[in-house]
Amino acid sequence: MKKNATLLKKETTHTEYTLSIENDSMTVYRVKITRSKPYDIIISKSENTTKYDLREVSKEELFELRASKKPGVVIKQMDHLYYTEVPFRFNLRNMRITHGNHLCGCCSRCSASREPGKGCLMIMERPIESYTLSNVSRIYLRNLKDSSRIEKYPFIMLGIESFNVHLNSCVIINCSTYTNSKRSDKKDDNDDIESSKSTSTFWDTVSF
Secondary structure, eight states: OHHHHHHHHOEEEEEEEEEEEETTEEEEEEEEEEEETTTTEEEEEEEEEEEEEOEEEOHHHHHHHHHTTOOEEEEEETTEEEEEEOOTTOOGGGEEETTOOOOGGGBTTOSOOOSTTOSOHHHHSOOGGGSOOOSOHHHHHHHHHHSOOGGGOTTEEEEEEEESSSSOEEEEEEETTOOBTTOOTTSOTHHHHHHHHHHHHHHTTOOO
16 A cells, blocks of 8 residues: 555656747747656646747848857748747757648658759758867858858748757758658659648748
């Protein structure tokens, strides 16, 4: 009996993060859930939100923001770029994006192959973190210019990238060169196009 009573008192707590784009802002929803073990019963659940205002920027402005080394997030929608400043510990990898899933992990072109029709330029170009960072500003700017940045690639139709944060990351939601690596040989190529269209349907209703 004592052993069972001890088991009932065990608790685990985890936090879930969801990111959503709404009009001219980006909102992060944080839900903290405490459960009992071993029966996985929810004991408590608390929620809070953090809202970040977005503003449209040019490629030149975005480059300057990156070079300033201030933590930020950029959202690329077609040819438009939207920026907001975020805390240094902002972790995009730990968030569920409500508007779609990251495509790169299941794309057959997600490699540095230079063969025609294979590989991805975003993968071929090195991220700024892979360079030996120098305190000499001209060297840093040169490396930043040559590095992988979401705004450089016209084939990215919709994506979110965090930069100058603890763990820089990028989520690609809609890409014109995306090819599903898990599809069967009998699957029609148009399925990828339709999937891409369905992903962007929601975003067509988002006005910046």
